[in-house]
Amino acid sequence: MKRYAQRDDAVTTLLAEAKDPHTPKKRLSILAKEKNYVNVREAVAENTASPATALQKLACDWNVNVRCSVAENSKAPPDVLLKLAGDKDETVRMAVAKNHNTPLKAFLLILTTDQDVDLRIEMLGNCSLPQEVFRVLAKDASSAVRKAFAVNPKAPVEALLKLARDQDPKLRLIMAKERRMSPEILLTLADDKSSEVREAIAIHDDAPQEALLKLAGDPDEAVRRHVSRHHKLPPAALMKLAGDQVEAIRRDVAQNFFTPAAILQNLASDQDKEVRRYVARHSNTPPAEVQHLAGDQDGEVRRNVAHHFSASSDTLQKLADDPDERVRRNVAENANTPPAALQKLADDPDEDVRQNVAKHLKTLSATLQKLADDSDKVVRCYVAENTNTPSAALQKLAGDQDAMVRRKVAEHSNTPPAGLQQLAGDGDEDVRILIAENPKTPLDALAVLILEMNHDVQEVALRAFQKRRRGVCNSA
Secondary structure, three states, X not given: OHHHHHHHHHHHHHHHHHXXXXXXXXXXXXXXXXXXXXXXXXXHHHOOOOOHHHHHHHOOOOOHHHHHHHHHOOOOOHHHHHHHOOOOOHHHHHHHHHOOOOOHHHHHHHHHHOOXXXXXXXXXXXXXXXXXXXXXXXXXXXXXXXXXXXXXXXXXXHHHHHHOOOOOHHHHHHHHHOOOOOHHHHHHHOOOOOHHHHHHHHOOOOOOHHHHHHHOOXXXXXXXXXXXXXXXXXXXXXXXXXXXXXXXXXXXXXXOOOXXXXXXXXXXXXXXXXXXXXXXXXXXXXXXHHHHHOOXXXXXXXXXXXXXXXXXXXXXXXXXXXXXXXXXXXXXXXXXXXHHHHHHHOOOOOHHHHHHHHHOOOOOHHHHHHHOOOOOHHHHHHHHHOOOOOHHHHHHHOOOOXXXXXXXXXXXXXXXHHHXXXXXXXXOHHHHHHHHHOOOOOHHHHHHHHOOOOHHHHHHHHHHHXXXXXXXXXXX
């Protein structure tokens, strides 16, 4: 047992020497000849400090792992790698193909003698691969190798241009989808005989405008549909597609965020109502066309006009009489709607319309006073929180039967003292808490709330009272 332990210690020592980059070169050369322990020779083969003579010897080792370690060594001399390029074992040749120090001759030897497709694909992963080897691999008989070449970031542009005309449509499709392709290659692929390849170019983020303009006139409808949605589509292409016979394509143009006003002006008279609906919604549609579409026979077109930010006061005044309640709802919500139109809509039979009027910031005090008597509690609730609501309306709403309405009155800055005093005795706990929090609540009302039996109300009222007293002391 002692003899075995001594032998293990000796092997451990030899391995440590073989791995150590500081071991003298003479000693590494001796260790490279170690016959009894393969793992020692393998460690020398891996050591980047090993002398060239040692690596030359180990390149002929009978053990494949030793030869493979030499082939992986980043300091292996070119002549050693050239020798290993013709090794009978595939894993050794694979290691040579990956080594950044491999000379051109070694690569060419592998290419001329090796039929392994995986090896040639691995070779493409070598960032030090010479351009001459790239050019050879671009013409490889295997489509798998050519596909790997096509997505390689180091592949020369001139070789990729040739591949853009490759007979394999799947390879050309891979190229058309690749993010880093140059404009010249994408332009070439825009003429591809495969509609699937052209579709890929039509949705490519970096497709040049010349390619997009060409695809706007593509015979395939799917290609034109894809290109009509492109965010970099030039005006000339949009103009061409705006006259397309296919309604879906014209709809895409009318939806495209970048479609200019001149094209939208033409599409405003389109026979397809869906196109006109998108035009009426588009932010680039000129005000004159928005006004024109206000008279459209289609209700959804008019609804979109009523919602448009550039709809004029006159247009909205006209649409306030629209027979479609959904149009009137949008009018009542539009920030441009004039007070006169809002006053008219305050009498609308549709409660949603009246609700929008009640919360509109341009609604006049007189109109809000009128809506304070509305039969719909949601309308009254919006009146109670509108900043334009007069004190008289809020005083009236302080006695509203709906607790939510009274809560809104309780926190409103325009509620008169009498209304606040009244709500301090409200039966709803939340109303009384909001009254306690309102900075305009009279002190005598606060005093009543401090004496509340309800602990939550009492606590809020006491905090508010103390805060006001501190404010008075500070101002004094």
